[in-house]
Amino acid sequence: xxxxxxxxxxxxxxxxxxxxGVRLDTAEAHIKYKGRTDLLFIVFDNETSVAGVFTRxxxxxxxxxxxxxxxxxxxxxxxxxNSGNANAFTGKKGIATTDATAKAxxxxxxxxxxEIYLASTGVIGEPMDASRFTGLLPEMAKNAKEDKWLEAVKxxxxxxxxxxxxxxxxxxxxxxxxxxxxxxxxGMIAPNxxxxxxxxxxxxxxxxxxxxxxxxxxxxxxxxxxxxxxxxSTSDTLLxxxxxxxxxxxxxxxxxxxxRYKILAxxxxxxxxxxxxxxxxxxxxxxxxxxxKVEGATTNEAARTIACSIANSPLxxxxxxxxxxxxxxxxxxxxxxxxxxxxxxxSIWFGPHRLAVDGERDPRYSEEEASNYMKGSxxxxxxxxxxxxxxxxxxxxDLTKEYVEINGDYRS
Amino acid sequence: xxxxxxxxxxxxxxxxxxxxGVRLDTAEAHIKYKGRTDLLFIVFDNETSVAGVFTRxxxxxxxxxxxxxxxxxxxxxxxxxNSGNANAFTGKKGIATTDATAKAxxxxxxxxxxEIYLASTGVIGEPMDASRFTGLLPEMAKNAKEDKWLEAVKxxxxxxxxxxxxxxxxxxxxxxxxxxxxxxxxGMIAPNxxxxxxxxxxxxxxxxxxxxxxxxxxxxxxxxxxxxxxxxSTSDTLLxxxxxxxxxxxxxxxxxxxxRYKILAxxxxxxxxxxxxxxxxxxxxxxxxxxxKVEGATTNEAARTIACSIANSPLxxxxxxxxxxxxxxxxxxxxxxxxxxxxxxxSIWFGPHRLAVDGERDPRYSEEEASNYMKGSxxxxxxxxxxxxxxxxxxxxDLTKEYVEINGDYRS
Numbered sequence: 001x002x003x004x005x006x007x008x009x010x011x012x013x014x015x016x017x018x019x020x021g022v023r024l025d026t027a028e029a030h031i032k033y034k035g036r037t038d039l040l041f042i043v044f045d046n047e048t049s050v051a052g053v054f055t056r057x058x059x060x061x062x063x064x065x066x067x068x069x070x071x072x073x074x075x076x077x078x079x080x081x082n083s084g085n086a087n088a089f090t091g092k093k094g095i096a097t098t099d100a101t102a103k104a105x106x107x108x109x110x111x112x113x114x115e116i117y118l119a120s121t122g123v124i125g126e127p128m129d130a131s132r133f134t135g136l137l138p139e140m141a142k143n144a145k146e147d148k149w150l151e152a153v154k155x156x157x158x159x160x161x162x163x164x165x166x167x168x169x170x171x172x173x174x175x176x177x178x179x180x181x182x183x184x185x186x187g188m189i190a191p192n193x194x195x196x197x198x199x200x201x202x203x204x205x206x207x208x209x210x211x212x213x214x215x216x217x218x219x220x221x222x223x224x225x226x227x228x229x230x231x232x233s234t235s236d237t238l239l240x241x242x243x244x245x246x247x248x249x250x251x252x253x254x255x256x257x258x259x260r261y262k263i264l265a266x267x268x269x270x271x272x273x274x275x276x277x278x279x280x281x282x283x284x285x286x287x288x289x290x291x292x293k294v295e296g297a298t299t300n301e302a303a304r305t306i307a308c309s310i311a312n313s314p315l316x317x318x319x320x321x322x323x324x325x326x327x328x329x330x331x332x333x334x335x336x337x338x339x340x341x342x343x344x345x346x347s348i349w350f351g352p353h354r355l356a357v358d359g360e361r362d363p364r365y366s367e368e369e370a371s372n373y374m375k376g377s378x379x380x381x382x383x384x385x386x387x388x389x390x391x392x393x394x395x396x397x398d399l400t401k402e403y404v405e406i407n408g409d410y411r412s
Numbered sequence: 413x414x415x416x417x418x419x420x421x422x423x424x425x426x427x428x429x430x431x432x433g434v435r436l437d438t439a440e441a442h443i444k445y446k447g448r449t450d451l452l453f454i455v456f457d458n459e460t461s462v463a464g465v466f467t468r469x470x471x472x473x474x475x476x477x478x479x480x481x482x483x484x485x486x487x488x489x490x491x492x493x494n495s496g497n498a499n500a501f502t503g504k505k506g507i508a509t510t511d512a513t514a515k516a517x518x519x520x521x522x523x524x525x526x527e528i529y530l531a532s533t534g535v536i537g538e539p540m541d542a543s544r545f546t547g548l549l550p551e552m553a554k555n556a557k558e559d560k561w562l563e564a565v566k567x568x569x570x571x572x573x574x575x576x577x578x579x580x581x582x583x584x585x586x587x588x589x590x591x592x593x594x595x596x597x598x599g600m601i602a603p604n605x606x607x608x609x610x611x612x613x614x615x616x617x618x619x620x621x622x623x624x625x626x627x628x629x630x631x632x633x634x635x636x637x638x639x640x641x642x643x644x645s646t647s648d649t650l651l652x653x654x655x656x657x658x659x660x661x662x663x664x665x666x667x668x669x670x671x672r673y674k675i676l677a678x679x680x681x682x683x684x685x686x687x688x689x690x691x692x693x694x695x696x697x698x699x700x701x702x703x704x705k706v707e708g709a710t711t712n713e714a715a716r717t718i719a720c721s722i723a724n725s726p727l728x729x730x731x732x733x734x735x736x737x738x739x740x741x742x743x744x745x746x747x748x749x750x751x752x753x754x755x756x757x758x759s760i761w762f763g764p765h766r767l768a769v770d771g772e773r774d775p776r777y778s779e780e781e782a783s784n785y786m787k788g789s790x791x792x793x794x795x796x797x798x799x800x801x802x803x804x805x806x807x808x809x810d811l812t813k814e815y816v817e818i819n820g821d822y823r824s
Binding site for chain 1: 468469470471472501502503505506535536539643645646726727730731733734736739740741744745746747748749751752754755756758771773811812813815816817819820
């Protein structure tokens, strides 16, 4: 954790409602940090449906391998998360650590290791000895409380400058359904200390297959539509749990054509959207949130590729850092994306200001207006490719000297 | 041009030998800069063979379009290059400018516009009025001299901190053959001011098709194997000319199976290699040259993709800036590249130091040795994927606060 809180941080944390049968506890396991919590145990008192999505890295961490392996069971009883060590690129030692952790947590809960989910974030390549913290788990299971959401997220922060929480309540035929979510990450992406982890819990009763369908669908335009530095962690993990403990005699949600599917999916989308924007606004060194909208591409996929090219371009990101309405760099990023584009049909907006149209500078372009717009903290860059109906939105942040400082100075 | 010369700059410029019939002149056309030259005219007194490769951007500049259009003629009589304005994203006005420039230069030389090559580097989207400099061309054609190579390259610098020149002499059956090259670029890639331009001239007599074959082959491991910030300019242009004015009764090189083909190609490779490394060591804000070697990938193409993933990773580049032997970030970059990889067969070296082997930290790893190595100015990162025989090398530079400063502060 760095001392200075991101200038883009939310002004207040939401009050997290309690979810029955979901208890949390944290501890100081001294895995790497001193004087702060670094271990989180989420306990589900009942069998809980689970869905997950994970990093696409070809070199995933041992906890990611563990979660992938057990996900088909679809039932969770607990989650153990640590910060300070990613247990990634740790060979057979890493597997021994995940096995020992899942076993100890299962014993503490009277569950099986296939019901224990794991996530680790921190340094890569450093063996992690599970015996440093497995002894703490039985006591944590006993002490865990339903009101410790804020403590929970604080235990898993690394380079985050603020804890990330979101909550929504949706309605299932007159019964309130809670969705609580926490996340860490400041750099989607920085594998040393910036892995993205997020855990969402709802008290709705939902079949795991339906839960997975919602998660896989909604992650695309939220956590898979943000970029801090284009680097993908070995450890990114997003887990969604449904306890079924909501009050009232609520029929399980087992089918996609159930009208409650959309209600729950929309609520989960809002949580994912809010948390993913919190991650990108806490992007290492970020001073500006950048929203890149691409329209008029040949397909949605092409629009997404072009939007990522703009959102990841170091030259676009440094221009925003310098509050410079440098739309020429957007032309460059569209051109290098490799998707179909026609210079003479391309238009570019910064916020409400159209800077370029039909392949040249807008005749009404005002440097002053554009420069004033760049002083804001949320910059919308829109490119209309002018060829079709494909569109996409990607969120990014600016590239500042602080980013270089955080990532150049961290380990030494 | 920034004031401070790159710490990686060569200690001296090479003495460029004269090439008969190749004359150069520069002028202050005040296109954007004051108090420096910004216009270069290269004159070929005879019909000269030409080959070229250009940016793959889908939004290329007007001069790139012009060169592509005339390249099939294979004959050049002159080259006009300006700095300060890229004549890119300038619509029909941009075409009018290239047409007028080619026509004026052709008239000054008694040539045709199809024999005049053009390149522009500088701001994107700003219309450029050719009449500002076409009037200078007749006088420049008269004043052009064979010994102005250094002046030539100085006129086309933008954010470069030093002029880039290279020369070789090879032997064609006892006759010396000169190859001279100049380049600009400090950022392959920075489209605002950092476009890569390079012009190579040999006095060998070579058929244009053979010249193109050599250039297309040799560019792959030189100018197409360097990256400063992964951004691709709208204007990158590399032209290779063969005048045939070397002394002696030299038979034209018209066939690939001529033993002189390899001699010339090797010499041109050396020029391209030297100039491309000069560009990357002048990378904006660079303090370290990074050589990324990937071995053991399934194919050469896979190795190249993985090497680019490492070489472009902001986290790898900031770690090198911080002189931090952070090999975990190399694991991350291998993992995110999307090519086949097996964590448990991966090994990583920083220079002579193997830091990771068989999917975990090398048991003999010494943090102190690795950290000492990182203090050097040329850092070799090697990843052995352990799956096949594919290999590739990509050159990059570190990502420093100065990079952010140069690109965040430039336009404003």
